[in-house]
Amino acid sequence: MFTPHTxxxxxxxxxxxxxxxxxxxxxxxxxxxxxxxxxxxxxxTEMEVNQDLESIARANGNTSEVxxxxxxxxxxxxxxxxxxMLLRRGExxxxxxxxxxxxxxGTLQSTFEYxxxxxxxxxxxxxxxxxxxxxxxxxxxxxxxxxxxxGKRTKFLISRAVNPQYRRVIRTYMRGxxxxxxxxxxxxxxxxxxxxxxxxQIDTNTALVMVQYPDFxxxxxxxxxxxxxxxxAGALLAVSVNPTALGILTPPGEFGADIVTGxxxxxxxxxxYGGPYLGIFAVTNELLRKISGRLxxxxxxxxxxxxxVMTLTAREQHIRREKATSNICTNQGxxxxxxxxxxxxxxxxxFENVANLCYQxxxxxxxxxxxxxxxELAFPDAPFFHExxxxxxxxxxxxxxxxxxxxxxxxxxxxxxYPELEGCLLMAVTEKIHREDIDLLQEAxxxxxxx
Amino acid sequence: xxxPTIYELSSPGRQGVKFPEPDVPQSPLPxxxxxxxxxxxxxxxxxxxxxxxxxxxxxxxxxxxxYPLGSCTMKYNPKINEVAARLPGFALTHPLQPDDTxxxxxxxxxxxxxxxxxxxxxASITLxxxxxxxxxxxxxxxxxxxxxxxxxxxxxRILIPDSxxxxxxxxxxxxxxxxxxxxxxxxxxxDLEALKGLCDENLAGLMLTxxxxxxLFDEHVVEVIETVHAAGGLVYGDGANxxxxxxxxxxxxxxxxxxxxxLHKTFSTPHGGGGPGxxxxxxxxxxVDYLPDPIVTIVEPGDEETPxxxxxxxxxxxxxxxxxxxxxxxxxxxxxxxxxxxxxxxLRNIAEMAVLNANYLLSKIKGTYTLPYDRKCMHEFVVxxxxxxxxGVRALDVSKRLIDYNVHPPTNYFPLxxxxxxxxxxxxxxxxxxxDYFADALLKIxxxxxxxxxxxxxxxHHSPVRRCNEVLAAKQLILRTGPKPNA
Numbered sequence: 001m002f003t004p005h006t007x008x009x010x011x012x013x014x015x016x017x018x019x020x021x022x023x024x025x026x027x028x029x030x031x032x033x034x035x036x037x038x039x040x041x042x043x044x045t046e047m048e049v050n051q052d053l054e055s056i057a058r059a060n061g062n063t064s065e066v067x068x069x070x071x072x073x074x075x076x077x078x079x080x081x082x083x084x085m086l087l088r089r090g091e092x093x094x095x096x097x098x099x100x101x102x103x104x105x106g107t108l109q110s111t112f113e114y115x116x117x118x119x120x121x122x123x124x125x126x127x128x129x130x131x132x133x134x135x136x137x138x139x140x141x142x143x144x145x146x147x148x149x150x151g152k153r154t155k156f157l158i159s160r161a162v163n164p165q166y167r168r169v170i171r172t173y174m175r176g177x178x179x180x181x182x183x184x185x186x187x188x189x190x191x192x193x194x195x196x197x198x199x200x201q202i203d204t205n206t207a208l209v210m211v212q213y214p215d216f217x218x219x220x221x222x223x224x225x226x227x228x229x230x231x232x233a234g235a236l237l238a239v240s241v242n243p244t245a246l247g248i249l250t251p252p253g254e255f256g257a258d259i260v261t262g263x264x265x266x267x268x269x270x271x272x273y274g275g276p277y278l279g280i281f282a283v284t285n286e287l288l289r290k291i292s293g294r295l296x297x298x299x300x301x302x303x304x305x306x307x308x309v310m311t312l313t314a315r316e317q318h319i320r321r322e323k324a325t326s327n328i329c330t331n332q333g334x335x336x337x338x339x340x341x342x343x344x345x346x347x348x349x350x351f352e353n354v355a356n357l358c359y360q361x362x363x364x365x366x367x368x369x370x371x372x373x374x375x376e377l378a379f380p381d382a383p384f385f386h387e388x389x390x391x392x393x394x395x396x397x398x399x400x401x402x403x404x405x406x407x408x409x410x411x412x413x414x415x416x417x418y419p420e421l422e423g424c425l426l427m428a429v430t431e432k433i434h435r436e437d438i439d440l441l442q443e444a445x446x447x448x449x450x451x
Numbered sequence: 452x453x454x455p456t457i458y459e460l461s462s463p464g465r466q467g468v469k470f471p472e473p474d475v476p477q478s479p480l481p482x483x484x485x486x487x488x489x490x491x492x493x494x495x496x497x498x499x500x501x502x503x504x505x506x507x508x509x510x511x512x513x514x515x516x517x518y519p520l521g522s523c524t525m526k527y528n529p530k531i532n533e534v535a536a537r538l539p540g541f542a543l544t545h546p547l548q549p550d551d552t553x554x555x556x557x558x559x560x561x562x563x564x565x566x567x568x569x570x571x572x573x574a575s576i577t578l579x580x581x582x583x584x585x586x587x588x589x590x591x592x593x594x595x596x597x598x599x600x601x602x603x604x605x606x607x608r609i610l611i612p613d614s615x616x617x618x619x620x621x622x623x624x625x626x627x628x629x630x631x632x633x634x635x636x637x638x639x640x641x642d643l644e645a646l647k648g649l650c651d652e653n654l655a656g657l658m659l660t661x662x663x664x665x666x667l668f669d670e671h672v673v674e675v676i677e678t679v680h681a682a683g684g685l686v687y688g689d690g691a692n693x694x695x696x697x698x699x700x701x702x703x704x705x706x707x708x709x710x711x712x713x714l715h716k717t718f719s720t721p722h723g724g725g726g727p728g729x730x731x732x733x734x735x736x737x738x739v740d741y742l743p744d745p746i747v748t749i750v751e752p753g754d755e756e757t758p759x760x761x762x763x764x765x766x767x768x769x770x771x772x773x774x775x776x777x778x779x780x781x782x783x784x785x786x787x788x789x790x791x792x793x794x795x796x797x798l799r800n801i802a803e804m805a806v807l808n809a810n811y812l813l814s815k816i817k818g819t820y821t822l823p824y825d826r827k828c829m830h831e832f833v834v835x836x837x838x839x840x841x842x843g844v845r846a847l848d849v850s851k852r853l854i855d856y857n858v859h860p861p862t863n864y865f866p867l868x869x870x871x872x873x874x875x876x877x878x879x880x881x882x883x884x885x886x887d888y889f890a891d892a893l894l895k896i897x898x899x900x901x902x903x904x905x906x907x908x909x910x911x912h913h914s915p916v917r918r919c920n921e922v923l924a925a926k927q928l929i930l931r932t933g934p935k936p937n938a
Contacts, residue, residue, distance in 0.1 A: 001792070001793075001797075002526070002527050002529060002719070002879070002880050003800060003801065003804045003879045003880060004880070004881075004882035004883075005804055005807075005882070005883065009882070009883040010807065012883070013807055013808075013810075013811040013883060014807070016811055016814050016815070017807075017810045017811060017814050017827075018814075022803050022807065025803070025806045025807060025810060025827065026699055026700075026806070027827075028668045028670055028826075028827070029668060029699060029700045030672070030673055030700070030705070033700045033701065033704045033705060034699065034700055035698070035699065035700075035799070036572070036698070036700070036701050036704065037795065038569055038570060038698055038795040038798065038799075039569055039795070040566055040569060040570075040790070040794050040795045040798070041791065041794060042794050043791070043792060043793055043794030043796070043797045044791050044792055044794075045792070046529075046531050046792065049531060049535075049788050049791045049792050050531060050534070050535065052791065053535040053538065053559075053784065053787070053788060054538060054540075056540070056555040056558060056559055057538040057539070057540025057541050057555055058540055058555065059540070059554045059555030059558065060540045060541070060544050060548075060552065060553050060554065060555040060556055061544075061548070061552040061553075062539050062540050062541075062542075062543035062544050063543045063544070063545060064539055064543050066552075068545060068548075070545045070547050070548065072547055073546075073547075073775060073776075074545060074546050074547070074775075074776070076543075076545065078470075080467070080468045080496075082467070082468075082496055082499060082500055084537070085500075086499075086500065086503045086504070086507070088533065089503075089504070089507040090512050090513070090514030090515070091507040091508065091510040091511070091512045091514065091515065092507050092510060092512070092723075092724055093512070093528070093533075093721045093722075093723050093724070094512035094513035094514045094515075094518075094525075094528050094721055094722065095510050095511060095512040095513075095722065095723075095724045096518070096520060096523055096525060096722040096724065096725060097722075097724070097725040098724065098725065099520070099860075099862075099863075100511075100850070100851075100854065100859065100860055101916070101919040102851070102854055102911050102914035102915065102916055102917065102918065102919065103509075103510065103511035103854055103859070103911075103914050103915065104509075104510055104511065104724075105454075105506070105509035105510070105915050105916055106506040106507045106508065106509040106510030106724075107510055107724035107725065109454060109456070109506055109509070110503065110506050111724075112456070112930075112931070112932070113456055113457050113458075113932075115930055115931050116456070116458065116931040116932045116933060117457075117491065119931045119933070120489075120490045120491055120933060120934075121489075121491075125931075126930050126931065127930075127931070129725070130726075132581035132582065132585065132726075132727075132774055133581065133774050133775045133776075134775060135772075135774050135775040136581065136585070136773075136774050143625075163775075165772065165775045165776070166775070168771055168772050169771070169772050169773065169774060169775070171771055172592065172743070172770055172771035172772060172773060173588075175592060175595065175596065175626075175770065175771070176591075176592065176595050176625065176626035176627030176628070177627055178627070220481075220484050222483070222484075246486070247489065248480060248485060248486060249480075249484055249485070249486055250484055250485065250486045250487075251486060254486075263775070270537075270542040270543065270781075271542070271543060271544060271545050271546065272536070272541065272542050272544070272780050272781040273541065273544045273545070273546050273548075273553065273556050273776075273777065273780040273781075274546030274775065274776030274777045274778065274780050275546075275581070275727070275774075275775075275776060275777070275778055275779040275780050275781065275782075276581070276726075276727030276729075276779040276781055276782060277775070288928070288930075294725065295930055296930070297924040297925070297927070297928060297929055297930050298924065298927070298929035298930075299919055299920045299921065299923045299924035299927070300919070300920055300923060301916040301917040301918060301919050301920070302909070302917040302918045302919075302920075303916075303917050305453055305916055305917070306453045307916040307919045307920075308919075309919045309920075309921050309924045311921065311924040311925050311928070311930075312925055312928075318616070318617035318618070318865070320617070320621070321617045321620040321621060321630075322620035322621060322623065322624040322630040323624070324617070324620075324621040324624075324625075325625070326621070326625065327584045327587065327588060327618050327621035327622040327625055328584055329582065329583065329584045329618055330582055330584070330725040330726040330728060331725050331726050332723075332726045332727050333722075333723045333724035333725035333726040333727070334721070334723030334724060334726065334727060335723075335726070335727055337503075337723075337724065340457075341499060341503055343491060343492075344457045344467065344492055344494055344499045344502070344503075345467035345468045345494075345496060345499050346466075346467065346468055346491075347461075347465070347466055347467055347491050347492055347493045347494060348466075348489050348490070348491040348492070348493050349466045349493065350466050350467065350468050350469065350470060351489065351491055352489055353469075353470045354470055356473070357470060357471075357473055359478070359480060360473045360475050360476075360477060360478060361473070361474075361475055363475075363478035364475035364476060364478070367478075383480070383481055383484065400549070404549075409545070409548060409549075409552075412547055431470060434474060435474040435475050438475075
């Protein structure tokens with residue numbers, strides 16, 4: 001299999017070391033605990049494990065067999081064939097962190113291109129080589145802001161319309177820091193598109209205000225007034241984005257974001273039941289030296305040729321140890337590469353087309369559904385991108401169960417996270433959904449609701 | 452030859468992939484929200500495929516040759532792993548699908564949880580953490596909440612051996628702890644006397660990598676753990692070096708309270724050029740309620756005819772989620788395939804061959820390269836890449852010269868307690884021939900260091916680029932490119 005040793009090899013090697021049997025290598029292990037009998041299933045051959053995994057995979061219902069309107073942070077987009085074909089090159093996926101730039105220019109240059117593409121998309125000055133996912137990128141924004149103000153500003157305002165999972169992860173990350181308070185996402189502040197109640201809470205003790213764009217309900221909100229209020233108070237504005245939306249929407253760099261984070265999964269990464277995904281992280285030039293994680297920079301080699309290296313590594317944990325502000329060691333290298341290839345393949349025209357298709361189909365879906373008596377948009381006045389919250393005339397869990405009979409995954413039950421949105425369903429529509437699919441959904445909803 | 456960036460390859464009007472025209476009536480986007488310009492490249496599919504293929508050819512990976520990067524366990528990545536993770540039944544499932552539509556995924560995660568618990572000797576486990584560093588953060592946050600819940604708030608001190616990886620102290624201070632460095636004794640173990648002096652009512656815990664980054668198994672590990680426990684502290688095990696222990700000893704049996712795995716090291720999932728990793732965290736009985744949620748469990752036991760129904764449990768005192776969703780599921784599939792193909796004996800064989808390979812290689816170069824702690828090693832070892840009678844030659848020069856021999860350099864300048872360290876981990880997937888080749892290269896380089904040091908200083912000579920100017924990179928800080936000005 002994967003250990004190439006013949007019995008003769010083992011014998012020769014033991015002899016070279018001066019031992020007579022393999023067990024002698026482990027004399028320093030306390031004898032009482034040495035060589036436990038592990039209770040594991042008998043080893044399978046490659047063919048058997050392939051068959052086993054195929055049958056496990058078949059026990060799932062996947063999005064190619066059902067009609068899915070699930071989004072809420074992970075989206076079912078078409079991934080062009082060339083993305084995965086290139087990811088499968090062993091030179092890319094069996095390499096590690098490019099510690100040796102002379103033989104890692106492939107990883108380094110493609111990561112440099114990733115940073116560039118993220119800057120192009122977000123309108124920001126600098127992007128890092130990525131974080132784990134959208135939630136941890138948001139948490140890193142909080143950590144950045146905390147250190148930016150050297151711990152002197154202790155209030156962090158996060159909009160209630162930021163993905164609930166991200167808000168929970170931020171609280172986990174910050175639980176060791178008892179000095180700070182994370183506010184702004186209570187039911188009282190609400191999620192009014194004017195942001196008035198959130199703005200009212202901004203003061204000179206505020207380090208960071210975080211919003212989502214489009215927000216968790218798919219709404220496109222004008223954050224310019226918020227940005228102004230944030231900057232007047234000397235605080236930082238972080239915007240968590242859905243990158244697909246930036247194919248047609250004004251980038252956050254143009255309305256005052258200091259930090260842009262986001263879930264990069266929609267950029268050519270399969271749903272894969274939640275991971276691995278990609279954490280987008282970009283900042284303005286002013287915050288360049290505060291950014292955590294890897295950065296790739298351009299340089300020259302000893303012969304004067306253009307080359308790429310990891311740079312500003314002195315910020316990182318392997319050098320600063322307990323003085324480092326983040327413990328992050330790696331990035332999501334291969335996922336960043338996937339998104340780089342994806343964005344290159346789609347390019348200026350294709351990426352805008354995808355964003356536009358999502359927008360158009362989503363609006364068609366919202367129109368078709370609100371024609372059914374009893375269904376109305378939860379936020380009727382707000383423009384939205386490729387997701388919308390719909391108030392339903394029956395309990396959402398019942399509705400979703402009924403839709404299952406039509407092989408439809410109807411969406412995400414917002415009541416799970418928002419008591420005030422009990423009875424609301426969050427639906428996402430991507431370019432993969434056809435008009436007929438939406439009509440089928442409308443028909444199913446009609447039957448389920450009105451018999 | 453330098454490869455142009457994807458922006459430089461751009462030509463107005465080119466497009467790699469086309470999408471259908473909208474099949475629905477048009478709804479205009481309010482103009483105030485519409486972006487004015489989308490400065491992405493315009494390239495054909497052929498441009499893209501050739502560009503990234505050419506870039507790949509400038510990379511070195513395990514598929515090309517030996518990659519003895521210490522503490523990173525760069526073993527061969529079986530190809531079946533890649534095929535399995537891409538099965539549509541896995542790759543196309545949405546993380547928020549109802550549990551009864553993803554029983555395959557849940558079963559796989561449940562089985563992996565059970566296997567990892569069995570391999571490590573712990574009571575419960577979360578698969579969620581995204582990487583080793585995040586696993587560490589998970590563990591340290593568990594230590595923090597455990598003491599806080601007992602209102603034992605004085606416990607602010609985390610002990611970390613001076614041989615530890617930088618992530619350990621970074622994680623601890625990020626979680627609000629005071630980090631105290633613990634010296635090593637003259638055999639590379641934790642200095643027991645120093646440890647005893649630091650174990651009091653302020654002790655929160657100890658973070659211990661065992662085998663440590665010197666590749667040495669701590670000879671007093673049980674006593675070290677008992678000392679910390681006696682003072683009321685918890686012991687965190689950094690599982691970075693678990694490859695040496697598969698089927699050899701279970702950290703849970705030794706008394707560790709918490710440990711993270713690196714599925715991308717021990718269980719052969721690819722390193723991807725720096726991620727994605729996967730860092731499941733296992734804990735002992737008294738900490739099971741603190742794990743991040745959710746964790747896969749059996750919600751309805753099965754019988755002879757029906758399989759059990761799998762679902763999620765939410766630990767009562769959880770520290771909260773560490774990331775979105777359930778973790779790096781695609782990595783779980785690969786690790787599952789790997790463990791399933793090995794079984795109990797196969798896993799033990801991995802550790803045995805990894806340790807045999809390291810000791811064999813060490814025996815070939817010992818004497819030529821100085822070994823600071825002269826003991827049998829586990830799966831890796833550290834030597835000095837410097838000679839008194841070859842002034843001017845440093846460990847980095849040795850590493851760069853290895854590139855000319857088509858060998859990936861070892862880890863450099865780490866651990867910090869060894870002068871000019873070369874940390875070498877051959878892994879079990881290297882053959883005797885491969886090890887002999889590597890050893891010969893190291894011996895030749897040692898000779899060159901004395902006879903032709905300029906060969907080392909100027910190395911590598913045969914790589915896609917020569918030594919890179921890192922000072923210039925940090926000075927000019929060119930971190931991005933963009934469209935050509937006239938495009």
